[in-house]
Amino acid sequence: MGRMIDVPSDRGSRPGPASTGELNGVLKSRREFLARGMAVAGGAAATGSALAAPLEIPPAAREMGRPIPEAMYGMPSKFEAHVARRRTDVLKNRQNWSDWSMTPLQHQPGIITPNGLVFERHHAGTPDIDPKTHRLAIHGMVRQPLQFTVDDLMRYPSVSRFHFHECSGNGLTDWLKPASVTVQQTHGLLSGVLWTGVPLSTLMEEAGIDPRGTWVLLEGADGAGHTRSVPMEKVLDDSLIAYAMNGEALRPENGYPVRAVIPGWEGNVSVKWLRRIKVGDQPWHFRSETARYTDPMPEGKWRQFSMVMECKSVITSPSGGQQLKGRGFHEVTGLAWSGVGKIRAVDVSFDGGRNWREAVVEGPVMDKSLTRFKIGWNWDGAPAVLMSRAVDSTGYVQPSVEDVKKSRAIMGFVQHHNAIQPWSVNEKGEVRNAIGQA
Numbered sequence: 527m528g529r530m531i532d533v534p535s536d537r538g539s540r541p542g543p544a545s546t547g548e549l550n551g552v553l554k555s556r557r558e559f560l561a562r563g564m565a566v567a568g569g570a571a572a573t574g575s576a577l578a579a580p581l582e583i584p585p586a587a588r589e590m591g592r593p594i595p596e597a598m599y600g601m602p603s604k605f606e607a608h609v610a611r612r613r614t615d616v617l618k619n620r621q622n623w624s625d626w627s628m629t630p631l632q633h634q635p636g637i638i639t640p641n642g643l644v645f646e647r648h649h650a651g652t653p654d655i656d657p658k659t660h661r662l663a664i665h666g667m668v669r670q671p672l673q674f675t676v677d678d679l680m681r682y683p684s685v686s687r688f689h690f691h692e693c694s695g696n697g698l699t700d701w702l703k704p705a706s707v708t709v710q711q712t713h714g715l716l717s718g719v720l721w722t723g724v725p726l727s728t729l730m731e732e733a734g735i736d737p738r739g740t741w742v743l744l745e746g747a748d749g750a751g752h753t754r755s756v757p758m759e760k761v762l763d764d765s766l767i768a769y770a771m772n773g774e775a776l777r778p779e780n781g782y783p784v785r786a787v788i789p790g791w792e793g794n795v796s797v798k799w800l801r802r803i804k805v806g807d808q809p810w811h812f813r814s815e816t817a818r819y820t821d822p823m824p825e826g827k828w829r830q831f832s833m834v835m836e837c838k839s840v841i842t843s844p845s846g847g848q849q850l851k852g853r854g855f856h857e858v859t860g861l862a863w864s865g866v867g868k869i870r871a872v873d874v875s876f877d878g879g880r881n882w883r884e885a886v887v888e889g890p891v892m893d894k895s896l897t898r899f900k901i902g903w904n905w906d907g908a909p910a911v912l913m914s915r916a917v918d919s920t921g922y923v924q925p926s927v928e929d930v931k932k933s934r935a936i937m938g939f940v941q942h943h944n945a946i947q948p949w950s951v952n953e954k955g956e957v958r959n960a961i962g963q964a
């Protein structure tokens with residue numbers, strides 16, 4: 527095994543959330559709010575306005591629409607053009623080969639990120655790989671070294687699984703003080719994907735693992751020569767060689783034609799454009815597991831191979847840069863996920879963490895997958911600080927920034943940052959990033 531050092535736990539604590547009743551204007555459900563609204567306003571709708579006359583017939587209803595073309599890849603409405611993956615303006619490299627673009631989580635309902643919006647992180651840009659010439663090799667401590675074409679891989683029994691996909695650098699710029707405005711910039715190195723491919727265990731069995739083979743090397747076919755070591759235990763547990771995402775072939779930027787998917791672990795080990803799998807008896811200590819992707823610890827050591835993405839959550843609406851449209855009912859909603867299991871509960875605070883209420887966790891609740899939570903809020907127009915705190919199936923509680931600070935060395939940036947994100951709301955309903963201020 528590698529030199530894994532013991533680390534103080536940075537898990538948070540969960541003083542019991544209020545589970546019933548009303549607290550600081552927070553209502554249990556929209557139904558409760560509507561019932562109240564009905565009583566107060568004598569039947570007026572909660573957010574619409576009274577219908578005084580029949581609606582006018584709109585122009586679209588008076589003419590024929592666009593006919594169906596012979597063949598076409600469908601695109602979103604032109605009115606949704608603002609929903610785009612974006613590079614961050616906080617930490618912009620001068621070149622855009624080793625860079626990232628972030629998922630607009632504030633515009634994502636549900637738990638699936640459409641392929642055109644799945645975040646990107648490359649160390650040497652996106653290669654253009656022809657699946658006909660691409661080869662994947664398995665060698666090292668195996669009985670029979672093998673090579674596969676993409677078609678070969680597609681002949682194996684396949685599996686499809688929903689998993690969150692997160693870069694360990696997610697939140698890196700914003701852990702001590704606000705640098706970013708939106709949740710896209712603070713948390714957008716995160717996506718929810720249905721991956722389809724072959725379990726790595728199937729290919730390992732076929733090659734025949736030497737009993738001394740305890741680690742696996744994964745190498746990409748991009749200009750970065752991106753390479754990582756993954757313990758055999760994880761490889762055989764739930765890792766995949768994926769060729770499809772969300773119902774179609776991988777996008778070039780996400781690893782076309784084949785990539786590794788290491789569920790619940792930092793995105794960096796899910797090597798894209800996968801060309802080589804080597805079995806060995808120890809980790810290789812590549813750049814991305816020594817100089818990068820390690821965590822500075824308080825005693826001056828660096829934590830290596832901390833690849834699990836621990837339990838985390840964030841409110842996506844309302845979130846930074848948004849504007850509440852008036853007092854009254856708002857559905858507060860967000861995403862929760864854990865690299866070791868399922869989401870058990872999410873608590874939401876409206877007063878900067880003094881009081882907490884349990885949100886509704888919306889199904890399906892899946893292993894190592896984005897999970898949606900929701901809670902009704904009756905905004906009375908007063909300033910508020912909104913936070914969410916997730917608990918996973920192991921009982922791990924998402925930590926506060928203070929908890930994380932205690933267990934890590936304080937440096938400008940932090941990897942594997944899973945602390946609670948506060949959003950402040952002022953009297954005008956403007957929502958701001960309040961990290962380090964709540």
Ligand SMILES: Nc1nc2c(c(=O)[nH]1)N[C@H]1C(S)=C(S)[C@@H](COP(=O)(O)O)O[C@H]1N2
Pocket residue numbers: 644645646647648649650691692693694745746747748750751752779780781792793794795796797798799
């Ligand atoms: N071959 C290769 N694989 C790679 C990378 C890379 O630069 N080259 N980047 C890694 C990093 S740091 C992350 S977070 C994920 C990002 O995957 P995505 O671009 O599909 O979101 O891919 C990983 N796999």
Ligand SMILES: [Mo]
Pocket residue numbers: 647692693694695792793794
């Ligand atoms: Mo990453």
